[in-house]
Amino acid sequence: MFDAAYMTWTSIIGYALSEECDELALRNIAKHVRPGGLLVIANTASYDNVGLRQGICGLSASLSMVDEELVVVEEPRFDPVESVVTNKWTFYRLEGKDLRYLDEVEFRFRIYTLRELVTLARSAGWELVEAVSDPVKATPYKPYRSPFNLVFRRTVST
Structure with a gap:
């Protein structure tokens, strides 16, 4: 069992175009992280940010x-x-x-909204610890301004 798992947005989530597949990926990651361990998803494409850029x-x-x-x-x-x-x-x-x-x-x-990702992760055995815009400065996520970086903690029951 690992203490943490790390992925950049483009490494796993989103390419199957299926919430069920993305949930399964998060659930499978949870199988390899100890209860209480962390999952960091870095540099996620934010629906808010992409939608604003499009508009x-x-x-x-x-x-x-x-x-x-x-x-x-x-x-x-x-x-x-x-x-x-x-x-x-x-x-x-x-x-x-x-x-x-x-x-x-x-x-x-x-791409997902923050709420959609949190809901997806929760159903796969993760709880949100923090969402930040800049992981180095640990600045809180600000909608429409940046991608987000998410830290989840594995729940005991997965």
Whole structure:
């Protein structure tokens, strides 16, 4: 048994597009953490934050330099009815001042409100200890301003 488990948002939760699957993942993590142990879910995509970005700026495309040669263009689209982000990443190689197309990938993931995540975790044997915006400064979560970082404690009965 472990004292704690840690995951970043994009490592497990949301990709099956199913609350039941996400609950099962959280329940299976609980099987490996001692009662009273912790689960940290870092840098979660907040429904509030994504919804606000969609409403104000339309979740526009962004360009990122991965290294000196690799460029990624990210084009997210948010469906607020289904709470699903569809994200298309297009990869380019920087050759002088030109970009050469390499490949693209599209994927979908479900995002949750804080309440939905707390409810999901509770049904899987976890209770919320803290929700913060900045884990280094431990500033409380502020809706619409940032992703959240969540700390849960495993309940005795799972």
